[in-house]
Amino acid sequence: MSERFTKGMARNIYYGGGAFFMLLFIGLTVDTVTALPKRENRDKLTAEVAQGKALWEKNNCIGCHTLLGEGAYFAPELGNVYTRRGMGDEQAFKAFFNAWMKAMPSGAEGRRQMPQFNLSEQELDHLADFLIWTSRINTNNWPPNVEG
C-alpha cells in the first residue's frame, strides 16, 4: 500500500464510516418502524393473533418451517399457508388446519414426520389466526407463487 496512505487515515475511515452508517441505519429504522403498522395491518393484530405467535414460538415451529422465508428449510413455507390451503375462506382454513394438526404425525415410513403438539381447540384457533394475519402482511409480493 502507498506510504502516503497512513494508518491515521485508515483509522478515520473506520470510525467515521462506521459511525456515519450506523446513524443512517438508525434513521432508516425509525422510518421503517413508523411505516410498519400500515404494511402489516397492525389494527388487525388482535389478542388472538398475539397468542398464536406465542404458541408458534413455544413449539419451535421455526425449527422445521420457514415463515416469510426465514427459518429451517425442512418443511413448507407457512407465511402463505392460508392462501395455499384456505383459498380465501377463513372458516375452511381453520377446519383444514384443525384436522391437519390432529392427524400428525402421519407415521408414513421413511417420510418426514411432524410431531403431535397436543394443542387445545382454542390454541389451534389462535395459531390459525396468527397464520391468517401473517399471510396479509405486505411482503413486496413474496413468495412468487402459491407453493411458497
Added chain:
Amino acid sequence: MKYASQNIAKPYFVFALLLFVGQIVFGLVLGTQYVVGDFLFPEIPFNVARMVHTNLLIVWLLFGFMGATYYLIPEECQCELYSPRLARILFWLFAAAGTLTIIGYLAVPYARLADLTGNELLPTMGREFLEQPTITKLGIVVVVLGFIFNVGMTVLRGRKTVVNMVLLTGLVGLAVFFLFAFYNPSSLTLDKYFWWWVVHLWVEGVWELILGAILAFIMIRTTGVDREVVEKWLYLIIAMALISGILGTGHHFFFIGAPEYWLWIGSIFSAVEPLPFFMMMVFAFSMLKRRRREHPNKAAMTWAVGTTIMAFLGAGVWGFLHTLAPVNYYTHGTQLTAAHGHLAFFGAYVMIVLSIISYSMPILAGRQANSTAAQKLEIGSCWVMCIAMLTITVLLTVAGAMQVSLQRLPESGDALSFMATQDKIAMVYWARLVAGAAFGVGVMMYLASFVVASLTHRQAPQLTVAI
C-alpha cells in the same frame, strides 16, 4: 508463552472443540433426516436436532473467541490478565449453562422447556438461533459482561494496540447487539426486523472485527511483518466491513414486511459486502510475501490463510450469489441460503478459531510448534474439512437451484409443491450426507493430530525466547 494468565485460554479451547464435535454429530443426524425422514423420530425430531446443531455452533464459537481473547490480550497489553480467577469462574458458569441448555433441548419437548424455565414471564424463546431459554440468555449476558470487564480492565492497565482495541470494540458490540434478543414484540415484522440486529449485526458486523483482530495478531506473530503495516490493513478491512455490512442488513428486509426502499439499499450495500473479505485475502497473501521470518508452525499458517480464502468464497461469493433483490425474490428461504450459511460460518468463524487454537495450543504446551508429523496430519485435516465443506456447499447450491426451477419459477398451478420438490432433490441430499461424513473424517483427523502432537512432543521445536 510469555504470561502465565494466557493459560486460561486452554480450557476455553478444549471445551470449544468438544462442542464442535457435538455440532458435527448433530449435523450428520440432520443430514440423515433429510433423506430418511423419520430417522430418530419421535425421540429427536428435526427441529430439536437443528437447534442443537446451530446453538452448539454459536456457543463453541463464543468459547473460541473468549479463548482467543484470553490468549492474545496479555501479549498485546504486555501485562497479566486483570483476573484469571474471574475468567476461570466464568468458564465454569458458561460451560454449565451451555450444557444444561443442550440437555434441556434433548430431554423434554420444547414447549415443556418453555414452561419449566418460565418463558411466559419474558418470552424470548422459539426464534431461530435464539431458542435458548430466557434464563440461559440472561446467563450469557452475565458471562459476556464479566468477560468484557476482565478484558477491559486488562487493556486499561496495559499497552493499547490497534489489535486489542478493535477486538474490544468487537466484543462490546457483540454484547450490545445481543440485548435485542430480549425484545420480542407480538408484531411479527417488528420481531423479525430487530432479530436481525442480533443475527446480521453479529455475523456481518461486529464478529468481523473479532475475526480481523485475531487474524492480524496471528499475522504479526507468524510473519514478523511490521505492526504498522498490519494495523493499517486491519483498519481498512473492518472499515469496509462496517460501511458495507451495516446497511447491508437491508438484504434481510426485502420480504418480511419492511418498506420497499430496502430492496434498493439492501441490494446495493450487500453487493459491497464481499469487498472486506477480498481485502482480507489480499492482506494474508501480501503479509506472507513480505514475511521476515519462517515460523515453524506451518499448520497455523495454513489455517489462517485458508480462513481468508474460504471466508471470501462463503461469505463473499456465495453471499453475493443471491443477495440482489430480484434474485433473492426466487432464492429466499431455499437451500441456497443453507449453502451460503454453511460455507460462510465455516470459512470465516470456524476456521479463524481453529487458526488461533493451532497457533496457541503448542505454545501453551511449551512448544513453538508441533512436530512435523502432527502438523502434517493437521494440515491434512484442514484440506479434508475444506474440500468436504465446499462439496456440501456446491450440493446445497444444486438443491437450491432445483427448488427455484421446480417450485418458484413456474406459475401457481404448474409449480411443484414443497414436498414434491424435496422428493426430486433426494439424490442430492444423499450426496450431501456423504460429504458430511467426509467432513466428520476431517474432524477426526484434526483431533488425532493432538494425540500425535503429544506423542511426538520430543521432536517438536521447543519454546526458547521468541514466540
